[in-house]
Amino acid sequence: MKKILTLALATIILACLPISCDNNDDTSFIQEESTTLNNSEIGISQALTWNLINLSGGFLGVDQDYKLDIIKWTFDTNNSILTVTNSNPENSTYNGLQQGRYQYRIHNFKGEAYLFIENYEYGIFILDKNSLLINQNITITSTISDGFIYKFIK
Numbered sequence: 001m002k003k004i005l006t007l008a009l010a011t012i013i014l015a016c017l018p019i020s021c022d023n024n025d026d027t028s029f030i031q032e033e034s035t036t037l038n039n040s041e042i043g044i045s046q047a048l049t050w051n052l053i054n055l056s057g058g059f060l061g062v063d064q065d066y067k068l069d070i071i072k073w074t075f076d077t078n079n080s081i082l083t084v085t086n087s088n089p090e091n092s093t094y095n096g097l098q099q100g101r102y103q104y105r106i107h108n109f110k111g112e113a114y115l116f117i118e119n120y121e122y123g124i125f126i127l128d129k130n131s132l133l134i135n136q137n138i139t140i141t142s143t144i145s146d147g148f149i150y151k152f153i154k
Contacts, residue, residue, distance in 0.1 A: 049074040050132050050152035055094055057137065057148045062094045071095055073152065080104055082117060096150060109140050123147060130154055 052071040056063045066088070074083045082104040084097045097117070106125055107114045115125040115134055123136035131154075136147025 047074055047076055048154075050154060052096065052150060052152055054151040055096055055148055056151075057146070058094070059146045062148070064094050068153075073097075075104070094148075096148070107140070114140055 050073045051068045052066050052073065053068070054063070054065050070086070070088050072085045074085070075081075076083065080103060082097075082102045084099050084102070086095055086099045088095055102117045103119075105116045107116055107121075113125040113127070115122040121139050121141075123134050124138040126133040126135070132150075132152040134150040134152075137144050137149065
């Protein structure tokens, strides 16, 4: 009986080994470089503030416009801290991140930049001189259809 039990246990362990193998294809993006916003990128300042002007998408097809200075995202490039302030009197559920401070990083992959907030991939990060677009529908690993698109201006 002891031999049968040992043989059964060994068979189960050997059968489970191929299932638990790790596939390096899933983590290939780790080999690309991680960066933060810095002063050399398009001449930005050390505390760069962006005003959310539109939030669209999601499962329900939201398309919400915001006045300037209502929802602001400030990127502290020295400390990799994102500070979100929200003075929206309507208290909409579609304001994006809640007011607060978050660790962030920009991860470059195949020529594109992706924003990670608190180690969670937030979406593709498209920055130019006067505007910022964050598209949650485009991530390093996939494309989805029910994410949000954030549009910011300085």
